[in-house]
Amino acid sequence: MTRQNAGAAGVAADEGVPTNEVVAGNGGVVAGGDALTVASVSAGFGPLTILHDISFSVHPGEVVVILGANGAGKTTLLRVIAGLVPVRQGEIHLRGVPIHGRPAHLVTRLGIGHVPSGRELFPKMSVADHLFIASRLCAPARREAVRKRVFGMFPILEARAQQLAGTMSGGQQQMVAIARALMTDPKVLLLDEPSTGLAPIAVKAVFETLPRLREQGVSTILAEQSLTLGLSYADRAFVMDHGQIVLSGTTRDLENDRRVVDTYLGR
Ligand SMILES: Nc1ncnc2c1ncn2[C@@H]1O[C@H](COP(=O)(O)OP(=O)(O)OP(=O)(O)O)[C@@H](O)[C@H]1O
Numbered sequence: 001m002t003r004q005n006a007g008a009a010g011v012a013a014d015e016g017v018p019t020n021e022v023v024a025g026n027g028g029v030v031a032g033g034d035a036l037t038v039a040s041v042s043a044g045f046g047p048l049t050i051l052h053d054i055s056f057s058v059h060p061g062e063v064v065v066i067l068g069a070n071g072a073g074k075t076t077l078l079r080v081i082a083g084l085v086p087v088r089q090g091e092i093h094l095r096g097v098p099i100h101g102r103p104a105h106l107v108t109r110l111g112i113g114h115v116p117s118g119r120e121l122f123p124k125m126s127v128a129d130h131l132f133i134a135s136r137l138c139a140p141a142r143r144e145a146v147r148k149r150v151f152g153m154f155p156i157l158e159a160r161a162q163q164l165a166g167t168m169s170g171g172q173q174q175m176v177a178i179a180r181a182l183m184t185d186p187k188v189l190l191l192d193e194p195s196t197g198l199a200p201i202a203v204k205a206v207f208e209t210l211p212r213l214r215e216q217g218v219s220t221i222l223a224e225q226s227l228t229l230g231l232s233y234a235d236r237a238f239v240m241d242h243g244q245i246v247l248s249g250t251t252r253d254l255e256n257d258r259r260v261v262d263t264y265l266g267r
């Protein structure tokens, strides 16, 4: 896709929704407030209810990990927050602004960045075009500063800007996926199993971006099956099982809680 095409295919009107920039007018944080609040959320597909009465909140700059075995509902939860799966019951607020029931592109504009499971890049599209298209969802006045910040975090992507995403290594592709989400200037980043399929050194490089996001005041919700990885990089953890949050606490609490492995992840 050319840049002209990408621009023409850009974002439609704001539909009366405040942009991230407007919401972030006080520096990005509602005084004393949570970055994200998920309250009694249920969701599912057709006749199936997958998520049951999920409630939690995330503080500004916090890294929270959602742990859970295959099929626990981690991806569905992140997709619900991103506006890709509808909420059936409950509410989701981003810095006090309701985001449930809004289409995904408006949820992005309001400050949720989503790095999907499996990365979902376009193999024949360049790094630059991935990032350029995403930047269309960033408030225009912030685009240049955000672009500089993203390339500051991932200098290799500036050097490889013209490379086709499909020709990059797995670790580099994960960086493109994260950078694409960051180009929208999120206040909350949803990271769905970024370690999948990566060599240990690439996993380390990807996870070392988390403290840098924290410094910038971006909150991260990480879905992860690996207990060791999840607990090493997060401040707090939730364990999901059959679409419910069954345990929560600081990562230190959960490190010492045998139920995490024995009951929920050790199957
Ligand atoms: N589009 C869909 N239609 C029907 N059921 C779905 C759909 N997407 C997910 N599910 C079901 O929802 C449940 C939770 O799946 P989900 O992908 O959220 O789990 P997960 O915790 O992310 O698992 P994994 O660790 O394997 O990625 C599973 O039973 C799955 O089969």
Ligand SMILES: [Mg+2]
Binding pocket: 074, 075, 076, 117, 192, 193, 223
């Ligand atoms: Mg998943």
